[in-house]
Amino acid sequence: MRAALRFFRDAYASLPASVWWLCAVAFVNRAGTMVVPFLTLWLTLERGFSIGEAGLLMGCFGLGSMFGAWVGGRATDRIGPWPVQVASLLGSGILFVVLGELRTATAIAGALFVLGLVADAFRPANYAMLAANCPPALRGKAFALARLAVNLGWSIGPAIGGVLAQRAYALLFWIDGATSVLAALLLIALRSRLATQAEPDAAAEGAGLGPWRDRAFIVVLASTFAVAMVFMQFFFTAPLHYERHYGLDEAAIGLLSASNSLIIVAVEMALVHALRYRHPLPVVALGALLIAIGFGMTPLGTTFWFGAVAVAVWTLGEMLESPLLMAWVSSRAGAGDRGRYMALLTIVHSLAFLLAPIAGTWAFDRLGPAWLWFGCLGVGCMAAFGFAWAARIDHRCASPPT
Numbered sequence: 109m110r111a112a113l114r115f116f117r118d119a120y121a122s123l124p125a126s127v128w129w130l131c132a133v134a135f136v137n138r139a140g141t142m143v144v145p146f147l148t149l150w151l152t153l154e155r156g157f158s159i160g161e162a163g164l165l166m167g168c169f170g171l172g173s174m175f176g177a178w179v180g181g182r183a184t185d186r187i188g189p190w191p192v193q194v195a196s197l198l199g200s201g202i203l204f205v206v207l208g209e210l211r212t213a214t215a216i217a218g219a220l221f222v223l224g225l226v227a228d229a230f231r232p233a234n235y236a237m238l239a240a241n242c243p244p245a246l247r248g249k250a251f252a253l254a255r256l257a258v259n260l261g262w263s264i265g266p267a268i269g270g271v272l273a274q275r276a277y278a279l280l281f282w283i284d285g286a287t288s289v290l291a292a293l294l295l296i297a298l299r300s301r302l303a304t305q306a307e308p309d310a311a312a313e314g315a316g317l318g319p320w321r322d323r324a325f326i327v328v329l330a331s332t333f334a335v336a337m338v339f340m341q342f343f344f345t346a347p348l349h350y351e352r353h354y355g356l357d358e359a360a361i362g363l364l365s366a367s368n369s370l371i372i373v374a375v376e377m378a379l380v381h382a383l384r385y386r387h388p389l390p391v392v393a394l395g396a397l398l399i400a401i402g403f404g405m406t407p408l409g410t411t412f413w414f415g416a417v418a419v420a421v422w423t424l425g426e427m428l429e430s431p432l433l434m435a436w437v438s439s440r441a442g443a444g445d446r447g448r449y450m451a452l453l454t455i456v457h458s459l460a461f462l463l464a465p466i467a468g469t470w471a472f473d474r475l476g477p478a479w480l481w482f483g484c485l486g487v488g489c490m491a492a493f494g495f496a497w498a499a500r501i502d503h504r505c506a507s508p509p510t
Contacts (some may be wrong), residue, residue, distance in 0.1 A: 114171040118131055118381060119249070119377045119380070119381035120138040120249075120377060121132070121251070121374045122246055122249070122417045123242065123246060123247075123253060124241055124242060125248060125301070126302050126340065127238065127241050127242050127250050127253060127254075128253070128308070129233070129298050129301055129302065130238060130241060130254070130302065131253050131254050131257035131315055132294065133193075133259070133291050133294050133298070134234070134254055134257040134258050134261070134291075135257040135260055135261045136261070136287060136290055136294055137197065137259075137261065137287060137288055137290075137291035138257070138258045138259075138262050138265060138506050139260075139261035139264045139265055139287060140261075140265055140283050140286065140287025140288065140290075140307070141261065141265035141266065141269075141284060141286050142265050142269030142272065142273075142279075142283055142284050142286075143204060143207070143208075143269075143279040143280050143281055143284045143299070144342060144343060145265075145266040145269060145270075145347070145361075145362065145365050146266075146270070146277070146280060146347070146358065146361075146362075147162075147166065147167055147271050148166060148271060148343075148344050148345075148347055148349040148383050148465070148469075149273070149347055149348075149351070149358065150277050150280075150350060151165055151166070151216075151272075152348075154277050154332050155211060155216070157213070157287065159167070159348065159469050159472065159473045160469060160470065160473055161213065162259045162465075162469060163344070163465040163466045163468065163469030163470065164217075164465075164466060165213065165216055165217055165220060165465055165505035166220070166344060166465035166466075166469075167462050167463070167465055167466045168217045168218075168220040168221045168224070168460025169220040169221065169224040169461065169462075169485050170224060170458060170461035170463065170464070170465065171221055171224065171462045172221035172222060172223060172224025172225035172228070172355070172459075173224035173225070173227070173228035173458035173462065174216075174224075174227045174455055174458035174459050174461075174462055175224075175225050175458075176224055176225035176226060176227065176228035176229075176406050176458065177194075177229070177231060177451055177454035177455045177458045178456075179225065179229050179456055180192055180196065180228065180229030180231065180232045180233050180449060180451070180454070181232040181233075181450065181451025181452075181454065181455075182446065182451070183229065183233070184232055184233045184236050184451075185448075189233035189234065189236045189237035189240070189308045190233075190237065190295070190299065190302065191397075192229055192230070192233035193230055193234055193237070193270075193292075193320055194292050194293055194296060195226075195229070195457060196226055196227060196228075196229045196230035196233070197230065197288050197289065197291050197292035197295065198289060198292045199227075199289070200223065200226050200230075200285070200288045201285040201286065201287075201289035201292065202285065202289075203219065203223040203226060203283075203285075204281050204284045204285035204288065205221060205281055205282060205285040206216075206219060207219045207220065207281060208277070208278050208280070208281025208314070210283065224461070225456075228454065228458055229490075231457075232294025232450045232451045232452045233416065234254075234451055234453070235295070235438070235450040238250050238251065238254055239287050239300075239438050239450075241302060244438075244487050247434075247435050247438050247439065247501050248362075248380055248384065248388075248431060248432060248435035249377070249380060249381070249431060251430075251434040251435055251438070252376050252377050252380040252431040253256075253377060254257065254333060254429060255372060255376060256336050256372065256373055256377055256398040258375055259368070259369035259370075259376075260369065260373045261369075261370040262365070262366070262368075262369040263368075263369030263370045263475055266362040266365040266366050266369075267362045267363055267366040268432070269283075269362055270357075270358040270359040270360070270361060270362020270363065270365075271359050272357075273307055273358045273362075274357070274358055274359060277465050278343040285480065294395070301346060306437075310321035318321070318448070319448050319449050319452050319479055321458040322440070323501050324440075324498045324501040324502040325437070325440060325449070325498075327494055327495075327497055327498040327501060328433070328436070328437070328494075328495065328498045329452060329453070329456050330494055331396065331490075331491045331492075331493075331495045331498065332433065332453065332456050332457070332491075332496030333456040333457075333459060333460055334415055334490055334491035334494065335367040335396045335399055335400075335429065335487075335488055335491035335492075336456065336461075336464070337405050337460045337467070337484075337487060338399055338400060338458035338484040338488045338491070339403075339422075339426065339460075340461055340465070340468075340486050341403060341468045341484060342365075342403075342422075343369075343463060343464075343465075344464060344465040344468050344469060345465075345468040345469055345471075345472045345480060347361050348377065348407070348469075348472060349406060349407075349472070349477055349481075350364065352416060352491045353407075353410060353426060353477060354409075354410050354411065354412065354415060354416075355410070356412060356415075360412055363413055364412070364414075364416060364419055364449050367416055367419055367420070367423075368423045368426075371419075371423045371424075371427075372423060372426070372427060375427060376427045376431065379427050379428070380427075380431050380432070383428075383432070385392065387475060388432040388435060388436040389436060389495055389496070389498055389499035390434050390495075390496065390499050391429075392428065392429050392432050392433050392436070392495045393492045393493075393495035393499065394425075394426075394427055394428055394492070395426065395427070395428030395429030395430075395432075396425065396426065396488055396491040396492040396495055397425065397488065397489065397492040398421055398422060398425025398489075399421070399422045399425035399426060399429065399488050400425075400484065400485050400486075400487070400488020400489050400492065401421055401425075401485065401488075402418050402419065402420075402421035402422025402423070402424075402425060403418070403422055403481055403485065403488065404481055404482055404485030404488070405417070405418040405481075405482075406477075406481040407477050407478045407481045407482070416493075429468065433453075434453070437449050437450065437503050438450070453492065460476060468480060471483060472499060478505065498508075
C-alpha cells in the first residue's frame, strides 16, 4: 500500500506551481462545460432541425474552430499566450449566452462559427503557456495534469448538464458562459505568477526544420486527424445512438460522458508516470488502436452498462494517445517554432471538429449506425498504423516525455 501511495505521489511531484494554477483555470472553465455535449440534441429536440441539418450547423462550429486555432497560434507568437487566453474566455462567455437565445438556422450557424473561432483560439495559447511554465523533461506530466483538470471539470459539467437539460436547455448556455468568464477572471488574477516565454529546447529534433519539412510530424498530423474524426463522434453521433438505440435519456448520456472523465482523473497521471521511460509514438499507436476498438464496440450492445464498458476501452486509448502525443510534439519543436507546431496540432483537431459531425451524422442517417461505428474501427486502425510508421521515421523515436 505504501509503495502504491508513493507511486501516485511521485506521479504528481515536481511540477511547478504555475502549472497547477494554469490547470486550475482549465478546471474552472471545463466544470461549466454543458453546451457542447448536448448541442446536437438541443438542435434536433429544441430547435427542430433534422439530424443532417444539425450536422451541418455543428460543422460551422468546427470551421470556426479551425480558423480560431490558426488565429490563436499567430496571436500567441505576436502578443503572447496570456492575453489570447483571456480574450478567448471572455468572448466565449458572452457568445454562449447569445447562442442560447437564437432560433433561425442562419443566426445559429453564424453564432456557432464565431463561437468556435473565439473558443479555439484558447488552445494553442494554453499549450504554449504550459510549455513556458514547465521544463522539457516534465512536459508530459504537465500536459497530463492539464488533461486531468479538464476531465475533472468535464466529469462535473455534462453530468449536471444532463439533469438541467431535462428542465430547461437555456440553463446550460448561461452556466457555460458564466464559468468561461470566471476562468478569465482567475487568469487575470494570476498574471504575475505565470511565465509567458518558454526556455529554448536545444534537444528538439525538429528544431530548424519547421513543421512542413518534418516528415515524422506530418505523418503524426495525418494520423491525429484520423483518430480525432473517430473520437469526436462521442460528442455528435454517440448521443443520438444512445438515445435511439440504447433508450437512454439526457441524464444517463451525461453520466456516460462523465465516466470518461472520471476514469481519466483517477488513472491518467499515474499511467503517464509509469510510461515515462517508454518511447511515446508506439504507445500513442496502441492508444489509437484502443480508441478504434472502443468505438467499434458501440453497435454491439444496447444497455447503459455495455456503453460504459465501450467508453472505458476507448478512454484507456485516449489516455495513452493524447498526453504523450502533445508531449512528443512539444519536444519535437524548437523554441522558435513551437507556436506553429502547436497551432497545427490544434488545427487538425479543429478540422476534425468541422468534418466529424457532417460525416458522422450523414453515415448515421443514410447508411445506418453499424456502418458508422465499424467505419470508426477501420479509420482508427489506420491512425494506429500511421503513428507506428511515424515512430520508424523518427530515428530517435522521441525522448521520453517525463
